[in-house]
Amino acid sequence: MASLYTEIEINAPKQRVWQVLYQKDRWKYWNTFLFDCDSKLSFRQGQEVFLSLRRLPNDEETEFESVVTQVDPEVCLRWTSAIPGFRNEYVFELQEIGIRRTKYVHRSNFSGILTRVFVPFIRADEHRGMQRMARELKRYVEEL
Numbered sequence: 001m002a003s004l005y006t007e008i009e010i011n012a013p014k015q016r017v018w019q020v021l022y023q024k025d026r027w028k029y030w031n032t033f034l035f036d037c038d039s040k041l042s043f044r045q046g047q048e049v050f051l052s053l054r055r056l057p058n059d060e061e062t063e064f065e066s067v068v069t070q071v072d073p074e075v076c077l078r079w080t081s082a083i084p085g086f087r088n089e090y091v092f093e094l095q096e097i098g099i100r101r102t103k104y105v106h107r108s109n110f111s112g113i114l115t116r117v118f119v120p121f122i123r124a125d126e127h128r129g130m131q132r133m134a135r136e137l138k139r140y141v142e143e144l
Contacts, residue, residue, distance in 0.1 A: 002119045004108040004127045008134040012141045014094045014102045018074040020141050021092060021104075024049075030140035032057060033133035043068050043077060055125035057132075066090070085114035104137060106130050 010017055020026070022043060024036040037050035047068045052061040069089075070078035077092045093105040108126060110119050 002110045002115055002123070004123065004130060005105070006127065006130045006134050007103055007105045008138050009097065010102045010104055010138045010141050011100065012102060012144070013100050014074050014096045016144060017094055017102045017104060017137070017141050020137065020144075021077060021094075022073075024051075030136050031133055032136060033129040035061065037063060043071050043079075045069065045071050049079065053129065055122065055129040059125075082112075086110070086112040086118055104134055106134060 020030070024043065027034060027036050033053060033055070035052040035054070037052050041047060041049055043049065045068055049066050049068060050063065051066060052063045054061050064081045066079040066081040068077075068079045070076055074094060076094070078089065080087060080089045082088070087110070089107075089109040089111075091105075091107040091109065093107075095103040095105065097103045108130065
């Protein structure tokens with residue numbers, strides 16, 4: 001198993017950060033890493049969602065299908081994407097760290113026999129994309 005991790009402190013209450021993160025149909029206004037391919041579908045446990053990502057700003061978009069595995073409002077959003085031999089779990093967590101302050105945590109957990117093949121090629125760019133998303137979320141939420 002391999003994992004990537006990033007976190008950032010956001011000067012806003014957890015409720016506001018969750019509202020922005022949960023509304024994937026509005027990601028296009030602030031998020032250059034993950035994109036919503038079907039805004040009619042909401043995040044519900046067991047729901048299939050169609051997303052796209054761009055690891056680097058000028059990269060081609062990569063579309064993928066995921067299954068939402070956890071929706072705990074204002075606490076955690078989690079989904080899993082898989083192909084035979086390779087699985088990627090995205091985890092987004094919000095932690096209240098003070099009055100009107102939230103820690104945003106984003107983890108990507110890779111598993112499966114092909115992890116050793118794929119992860120070395122995507123690790124650095126995926127991590128940069130996760131960090132970019134964290135900065136963009138912070139900037140967008142703090143400007144609301």
